Amino acid sequence: MYKVLQDLTVVEGASFIAAPSCTLNMLQMGATVIRFDAIGGGLDYRRWPKAPNGASLYWEGLNKGKKSVALDLRNPEGRELALRLATAPGEGRGLFVTNYPVSGFLSHEALKARREDIISLRVMGWADGTQGVDYTANAGAGFPLMTGEPGLPGEKRPVNHVLPAWDLIAGAQAAFALLAAERERQKSGEGVEIRLPLGDIALSTLGTLGQVAEVMTEPEDRPSYGNDVFGAFGRDFKTADGRYIMLVALSPRQWTGLLTALGIEAEIAAVEAETGVSFAKDEGLRFEYREKINPVVEKAVAARTLDELAPLFRENGVCWEPYRTVREAVASDRFKEMGKPYHDVTHGSGLTYPTSDTPIDFHDRPSDVPTAAPRLGQDTDEVLSAFLGMSSGEIGRLHDDGIVAGADT
């Protein structure tokens, strides 16, 4: 955690991954994040994976370090408090992140009526307000029909990826958008309503990656190519001891390093002689002729164990990695040698486990270790008092009326 955004406070009324990861990004750069939830927890409070004691490890991961306020959001007075939190006056405030509907009680208009320069950022499913989540945006944009075993779309079952990629892209885009808006507000004094639909992220990515232009110029849909990297050399291979490794060669150096490491220069030269092409400078040709190249690499990898391959790859600058389970990843040297390491932290659930920091490394800058996920509602009183300036009498009354709750409810 860094302190570069320490003058900012972001209020979050949201659930699931995209919006909470936006504010987590802000927090890991030093911002204070106040998250409000329904008393008893929002829609994402019990999501898997869960600890043996029932606590959501998912929720803790996405909300670590945030201040938690519990409100009765079905009650008008609880909703009033949510609006007051989102629009609390003061410098470095007026930043609200949500996935509530466009026209609900947390609409931009309602927020702006209370704070003229509010910046609200709303993660949505689709731009028209219809339901959408990571998995449906992904299905609609075309990726699952290009994933998994080789085959044409329409001839095979789609394969969903497991990583909530669009949520995580949204969370990072949202943090970027928030800073861009806040930077402008410092100059112009004006706020803005930002909408960020997951579906639009997925569809605009097709343009970023050249895939819209591709369907405009190619008569056929791109099929699934299995584990092969489209347009270059790359695939999974199996070692003599049954381990899978991912091997990639995008650059000429990665390619020649691979041939040297595996001692297959002569065999690949024979393929080049047979086909009349040269692979060193054109990664596209490595893809076109993958059915001739892959068996050569396959045989060479299968002849050696992972422990035999690792030093050969290292010495020759090969781009590769063993496929790991998450458990293996956490036990690996890669995990130990991260630029921004994990730290053991005891969380609201009572559990202590390695806790990640931002992957962004402000090199040579001091940084604090990650902090714990809260218990739900643990900061209710502090936030109402210090952030909203409420008296202890008022806060006590809200507790008595069941409008707010602390951590023990």
Next chain:
Amino acid sequence: MYKVLQDLTVVEGASFIAAPSCTLNMLQMGATVIRFDAIGGGLDYRRWPKAPNGASLYWEGLNKGKKSVALDLRNPEGRELALRLATAPGEGRGLFVTNYPVSGFLSHEALKARREDIISLRVMGWADGTQGVDYTANAGAGFPLMTGEPGLPGEKRPVNHVLPAWDLIAGAQAAFALLAAERERQKSGEGVEIRLPLGDIALSTLGTLGQVAEVMTEPEDRPSYGNDVFGAFGRDFKTADGRYIMLVALSPRQWTGLLTALGIEAEIAAVEAETGVSFAKDEGLRFEYREKINPVVEKAVAARTLDELAPLFRENGVCWEPYRTVREAVASDRFKEMGKPYHDVTHGSGLTYPTSDTPIDFHDRPSDVPTAAPRLGQDTDEVLSAFLGMSSGEIGRLHDDGIVAGADT
């Protein structure tokens, strides 16, 4: 395209996806981006997908709107020019994005020696400087062993996802980090070296999603669950007319809407009676009992065509989407109804095709349409003149010596 970052100029010396998408994010918010490449193009200049005329549609997608400068980067004078571009004096400058090695000629130290307050952002494979790309970071962090057909890691072949998710997350995180650093520089006057390893992004995400805590508390690795959404209801289903659709129910409303839309309340109630649990309020139970729920949904979906299902889903707020090919996605209403629409643009390749804007919607703010990808080197002279203040004589001499090139070389 917005103008909120129009006072910023970012210089890019990079290739592939992560770093170029960082500066594309900046550009789509109004920043000027100057990208320098080796004469003839860098490592990513010919990447697939390609147009019939050989132009890289991938390169155009990632570099649209940028100014292109072509330099002989093997020549000391060309390298000197790269350093001058990265560190050019002036407000709103001194922002450099790269994926060159930490200790090469574009090291932070070399940059800082020329501009004390330089902000350099370096996308890396791994924090220790070893080779890594999206596909290898993904393999090393555990996701491919949880993807594809159900099965335990170690008993099945990994499945790579096709989306370069880590690159895109890195590109958005990098834009966020750049703005956070620039915001701080405005106050302190200090620059910073930012390192962003793809591998660290993947490994820290395991913490964000609760998956490190999961392996600490669970004795077994999480298997692959096929297309089922872990810990909730969600999967692909096939319609009567052979179309695949993705159906998801995370929230109680999504769940009850789904039952109503498909008319399967009674059948699900029978499953609840049989198992003694209630699915409406606990999405985890929907996952635990998926082998009883999925066949009910399967049968109901298989009894109707896509056209019959669509209105039922719409009326009941179901979270779903048909699986589309990219071509179908581009032809769909979703594409037409994007918050930030595509526009037809003629690019450096001479091709005209729908071109994406940022997915970030600064609602009710005026925005410009996306601009064309450059031809390689088309802006060399303009940048050397206007950005570096070089005379036409100097620029002519650089051309004569082959140190720089324009678009026709």
